[in-house]
Amino acid sequence: MSTQSNTGYLIIFRGTDWYQGLSPEQMQQVADNWMAWFKRLKDEGKCAGGNPLEREGKVVSGKNKVVSDGPFAESKESIGGYFLLTVGTMDEAVAIAQQCPGLPYGIRVEVRPIAPQCPIVDELESKEHLAHA
């Protein structure tokens, strides 16, 4: 797949229980590698930013705006953090995702192209186009 994106890619790290079974030293080593990887990508101009997320949070859902304790997904799918990549192709973004130091410990990386505009606006424009056709 060679999708092009001028707006970059969000890579989302999923899994917040990967450290189970590791010693404190091993955990620290993986985190150090992760930080070094982030810094290198930034130095190379391939990453505009990123953040780790706290494990806990809230979930707001539906018409009734119900608030419950989060995260939304179970821990193996839960979002742990993200990087904002400024590379131009899906292949490059995937190649970077493949370098994630957490992969051997069960981390999954979701690679998503950033939309130039909200996809709801895209849907509206396509429906308007159909209406005028």
Add this chain to the structure above:
Amino acid sequence: MLVSISSEWCKELSLEELQEVVKQNKAWYERLAAQGKIKGGQALLREGAVVTSKGSRFISDGPFPESKEAIGGTLWLDVATLAEAVAIAQTLPGLRYNTTIEVRPVAEECPTYAWARELAQQQQPAAAAA
């Protein structure tokens, strides 16, 4: 950080409903931006890839991982408390269409460091007792 998680609900709306939603979303976003509460954010296309230690899998038309719904976008808020972020999430116009918003604090440092310290502390008394 607000993360919206939804199905492709907008495909089922009529032209008029869509126009209304787009108008409301725009007003919602612009109001927050004018209040200086938005630090960043991205709307995402529904395609993408999932990379694991076993390889990469491309997905062209969502939905993503094991749930029927996918992350639609993120919004990084500049607010001081989780309660304020939750209150903002509750005003999102898209909630009416069964969108779910995950509200997660951005961590100061990678939580792994905190877990490593915690684990080291737990192990220390055991080592001292041995």
